[in-house]
Amino acid sequence: MTCCTSAGGIALTVANDINKDGEVLLASRLVGDGIRQTDLSVPSIHCGACIHNVEAALNALPGVETARVNLSTKRATIRWHDGAPPPFIETLRRAGYEAHVYDAGAEVKDTAFSELIRALAVAGFAASNIMLLSVSVWSGADAATRDLFHAISAAIALPTLAYSGRVFFRSAWRALRHGRTNMDVPISIGVLLAFGMSLYETATHGQHAYFDASVTLLFFLLIGRTLDHLMREKARTAVKGLANLASRGALVLQPDGSRVYMPVNEIAAGMTILLAAGERVPVDAQVLAGHSDIDSALLSGESAPLATAPGTALQAGVLNLTGPLTLVATAAAEDSAFADMVRLMEAAETSRSTYRRIADRASQLYAPVVHATAFLTFVGWMVATGDLHRAVTIAIAVLIITCPCALGLAVPMVQVMAARRLFENGILLKDGGALERLAEIDAIVFDKTGTLTSGVPRLIEAAAIDAKALQIAAAIAVHSRHPYSRALEAACPANRVQPLEPDAITEFPGCGMEARVGSHLYRLGRANWALTDSTTDDAGLVLAKDGAPLARFQFEDRLRGGTHGALATLRKGFDIEILSGDHDAAVGRIAGELGLRYSAGMPPAGKVARISEIETNGRKVLMVGDGLNDAPALAAAHASMAPATAADIGRNAADLVFLHESLDAVPRAIGIAREAARLVRQNLILAVGYNLIAVPVAIMGYVTPLVAAIAMSSSSIIVIANALRLGGHRRPDKSAASSAKRTPLNIVEHA
Amino acid sequence: MDDFLFLVPVALLLGLAGLGAFMWALGNGQYDDLSGAAERILLDDKDVPL
Numbered sequence: 001m002t003c004c005t006s007a008g009g010i011a012l013t014v015a016n017d018i019n020k021d022g023e024v025l026l027a028s029r030l031v032g033d034g035i036r037q038t039d040l041s042v043p044s045i046h047c048g049a050c051i052h053n054v055e056a057a058l059n060a061l062p063g064v065e066t067a068r069v070n071l072s073t074k075r076a077t078i079r080w081h082d083g084a085p086p087p088f089i090e091t092l093r094r095a096g097y098e099a100h101v102y103d104a105g106a107e108v109k110d111t112a113f114s115e116l117i118r119a120l121a122v123a124g125f126a127a128s129n130i131m132l133l134s135v136s137v138w139s140g141a142d143a144a145t146r147d148l149f150h151a152i153s154a155a156i157a158l159p160t161l162a163y164s165g166r167v168f169f170r171s172a173w174r175a176l177r178h179g180r181t182n183m184d185v186p187i188s189i190g191v192l193l194a195f196g197m198s199l200y201e202t203a204t205h206g207q208h209a210y211f212d213a214s215v216t217l218l219f220f221l222l223i224g225r226t227l228d229h230l231m232r233e234k235a236r237t238a239v240k241g242l243a244n245l246a247s248r249g250a251l252v253l254q255p256d257g258s259r260v261y262m263p264v265n266e267i268a269a270g271m272t273i274l275l276a277a278g279e280r281v282p283v284d285a286q287v288l289a290g291h292s293d294i295d296s297a298l299l300s301g302e303s304a305p306l307a308t309a310p311g312t313a314l315q316a317g318v319l320n321l322t323g324p325l326t327l328v329a330t331a332a333a334e335d336s337a338f339a340d341m342v343r344l345m346e347a348a349e350t351s352r353s354t355y356r357r358i359a360d361r362a363s364q365l366y367a368p369v370v371h372a373t374a375f376l377t378f379v380g381w382m383v384a385t386g387d388l389h390r391a392v393t394i395a396i397a398v399l400i401i402t403c404p405c406a407l408g409l410a411v412p413m414v415q416v417m418a419a420r421r422l423f424e425n426g427i428l429l430k431d432g433g434a435l436e437r438l439a440e441i442d443a444i445v446f447d448k449t450g451t452l453t454s455g456v457p458r459l460i461e462a463a464a465i466d467a468k469a470l471q472i473a474a475a476i477a478v479h480s481r482h483p484y485s486r487a488l489e490a491a492c493p494a495n496r497v498q499p500l501e502p503d504a505i506t507e508f509p510g511c512g513m514e515a516r517v518g519s520h521l522y523r524l525g526r527a528n529w530a531l532t533d534s535t536t537d538d539a540g541l542v543l544a545k546d547g548a549p550l551a552r553f554q555f556e557d558r559l560r561g562g563t564h565g566a567l568a569t570l571r572k573g574f575d576i577e578i579l580s581g582d583h584d585a586a587v588g589r590i591a592g593e594l595g596l597r598y599s600a601g602m603p604p605a606g607k608v609a610r611i612s613e614i615e616t617n618g619r620k621v622l623m624v625g626d627g628l629n630d631a632p633a634l635a636a637a638h639a640s641m642a643p644a645t646a647a648d649i650g651r652n653a654a655d656l657v658f659l660h661e662s663l664d665a666v667p668r669a670i671g672i673a674r675e676a677a678r679l680v681r682q683n684l685i686l687a688v689g690y691n692l693i694a695v696p697v698a699i700m701g702y703v704t705p706l707v708a709a710i711a712m713s714s715s716s717i718i719v720i721a722n723a724l725r726l727g728g729h730r731r732p733d734k735s736a737a738s739s740a741k742r743t744p745l746n747i748v749e750h751a
Numbered sequence: 752m753d754d755f756l757f758l759v760p761v762a763l764l765l766g767l768a769g770l771g772a773f774m775w776a777l778g779n780g781q782y783d784d785l786s787g788a789a790e791r792i793l794l795d796d797k798d799v800p801l
Contacts, residue, residue: 048790071787117777125770129763145755152759 023249024085026263027101034082035065040099042092045074050097057095061086113233116226119164123219126160127212131709134212138706143205150202153211161195164218167225183363183404186370190403191217197396208393213400213708220716221408228412231419232431250275250282253326264333273327277509278481280319284336285327287312291510292323293482297449299337299628300581304457305483307510307526317628317647322482323509344604344632345653357433358680359411366404374398377699390701397703401694406715410683413723418676421726426660427669434655437639438670439677440620444570445611445637447625448580448587450645452563452594454661455626457483457555459491469551473543476515476524479505484541485513485524487555512541521546559590562662567594569667575619579607581629607633624666626650641666672726679726683719690715 028038042054051069054076058067063086065079076099080086092099133149141149168191172184191214198209249263253272264282267273273285277292293305296318305321308314314327316336333339378395382388415432422429429435446452462470474492477485505515512525523530523544532547540554570576578598580587591598599610611621611633623630623637626646634640634653642654643661651657658665694711697703703711776782 048793051787051790052794069787070784071790072784114777118774121770121773121777125766129766132762133759148755152763156763 023101023261024088026249026261028085030082031079035079036082036085038078038080038085038088038101040076040078040088040092040101041074042069042076042097042099043074044097045069045071045076053095054092054097057091058088061088061091113226113229116167116222116229119167120219120222120226122160123164123215123222126156126164127215127219130156130212130215134705134709137209146207147202147205150198150209150211153209154199154202157195157198157211157215160215160218161191164222165191167222168218181364181367183359183366183408186363186367186399187217187221187403187408189371190214190399193396194400197393208705210396210400210705210708213705213712216709216712217400217403217405220405220712224409224412227416228432231412231416231429250279267329268332269329269335271329273329275320275325275327277320277322277324281314281316281327283316283329283333284331285314285316285329287314288326288328290323290325291508292325293321293510295319295321295483297455297627302449302582302586304586309510322480322507341604341628341631341649344608345635345649347632357411358436358684359407362407362684363404366407370399370402370404373402373695373699380699381701394698394701394703397701397708398695398698400708401698401703401711402691403712404687405712406687406690406719407684409716410687410719410723411680413720414676414679414683414726417723417726418672421672422656422669425665425668425672426658427665428657428659430655430657434639435673435676436680437620438622438655438673441622441639441670442573443575443614443619444577444622444624444666445607445614445633446576446578446596447623447627447630447633448578448590448598449557449582450626451624451630451643452559452578452590452663453557454560455645456558457487458558459487460554460556462491465551465553469543472522473524473541473551473553476505476513476522476543480507480513484553484555488524488541488553523547527552557586557590559593560661560663562664563594566663566665566667567596570670574622575614579610579633581627604629604632608636611636622666622670625654641669676726679723683722686719686722687715690718 024038028036031037045051045054051071054069055067058064058076058078061080063081063083065081067076067078069076076092078088089099089101130153133153137146137149165188168184168187171182172188175182175185194210194214194217198211198214200206201209249261250267251259251274252262252267253274254260259274262271267283272288273282275281281294287308287310289310292308294308294314295305296302296315299315299317308325313330316331316333316339374395377398378391381391381394385391412432415429415435418435419429419432449455459465470488470492474488477488479485505513507513508525508529511529512523515522515524524541527540527542530542530544530547531549540552542552543550567576576596578587578591578594578596579602580598580600581602581604582600584600587598587600599606602610607623607625607630611623614621615638620638623633623640624642625631625634625640626643628647628649630642631647631649631653634642634650639656640654641656641658642650644651644657644659646654646657656669658669690711694703694715697707
């Protein structure tokens, strides 16, 4: 095996047999003659061997026509014959890959990107050919040849402008119709006027035609536009490729006793839901029968698992850990806690949309200045010489030379390089605007559970525990998916787990595990259940042999790796506090250890309110959080980050997602963002400086097509070269790379 | 001058051929999974695109 050995661990720990058939069928679509297509997201695909394993496993299933893996998007596309879906997810799990149903219908195909690429290709073709013809004109072709070449250039340029120019013309038109200007307005005007004048020159056998300038301009600007789009799309696909945590549907018990898998939005209050261990509660519900433990860390920020019994009310989104439950729905999906969160988030997002990107702000100043200069040049030459043709030619030359070619590249180029550096450090950037906002922040708010802490409990004082007892406990714990069991298993080195051969292991949800070895009965679980005479019921687990205690285990939520280091760096420049939904004691302990201000027991709306309170004091807040309850705050803050383990909705709301476990990602991202902001400023200054030199030359009428071509290309190359300074030369340093795990979503602690 | 009559069309046609090839590759999904294609070359078994 190659890089994929870590994936095997998942198969062992999550070996539950959830009936996913209904879910698979629900998310599949008919693609033709009795063939259905299903897309699975398989985040742990890493290499060629993974492609082979996944495809071989899926192709071997009866009913599967073809299975194909896309390594870039970490997705498997399966076409199968209509009927009962083959057990894709179980098969992949047995092969060592955790797979999730990926809803292809939810994704709008990215036509914008292929349109940009096509436009870029056409512009590139046209620019190179026209440039070839232009060079011979500039080298002194005779009049007949010049006219012929101008005509050919016009024939190439016209369809190119119509095809590749659309991108800019459309956006410029949209802006003008709403009475605004953006960067695309001066671009469109410059390109169209240059083309129109060149056409006139060609018709009148004139000497100077700017076909090359107008097409090359489009080409350069399209490069900038495409890079910008590419960066956003890459991060978006990567984020989408992560596990889908929200439940898509649930098994509903019908009045006639049959079981039907229904989509979440069709579940109504009063329906009876059968929820297997390992599934998330689809809508707000009350427990009808069954005992289990639930994990509500994503929803409320509470770190310790809670026991449930009949009568307990559950919020949509909590995870059922140990036992099957029968629930009765108390609200439909749109009235559930989850939906409230979405509404809060939408409200928060609208308040943030006031941010305008640097490029837009620059163009707002730029366009009027450029147009006024060109107009004054025209008027000046008219007054001075009275030669209309000459005045128009020079005014258009001014427009061409000032066309924001360098400006259009200055910002996206830097942001693409920054996104690449972030990506090398395991941080995904959603869009360039986020980078600009991140560079401005001066206060940071952290969530606790799952953000400052890893959300995975760890056994504390393991050294003080009898090794023999720990081995027995670990051997029993292997059979459970309760977080405490996983922690025990992790605490015991794998090679020292005794091959304990229990005759029977039973899990009592909400209580613990029972194992019969020979004539002895071992119990691992709550003190008042495991021990025959126990009055205390403190947190943690007890291992008991025939009712007598062997060992006690205490757990705590472990801090993420690098938290102390990251906070030490951040404390120097930022105002930091913790906003958590967890209990005061749990938050206080972590906050005390880190020396931070904190507020505990915050509801989602409370977090949003606190953030806007900080922002009204003139500060710009970075929110770092992972839970459903953080999503509104993530959307409300000036900039936001979420770990890859966050709830879907949180990941989608956050501007940046970090894949590695270490919290170092936060200072690193801010550092890169600030460096990028500096380079963007430099590039804008370079672009303005170029104009200060070139514009007077243009106004005086010395600009020929040759000068324009050289000036535009060289200024573009200078800003690109400056942006490249952000890339490559510094790889992530070694210590950070080794402490941060390469496998996202697989935060299994080998303590 | 006479040379242009075939040189210029030849140059343009070659360029168009390249552009056409790129457009075909794009529409055909050749760029959909670049990292996957790099790894698939190492797999021995037959490999038919979807």
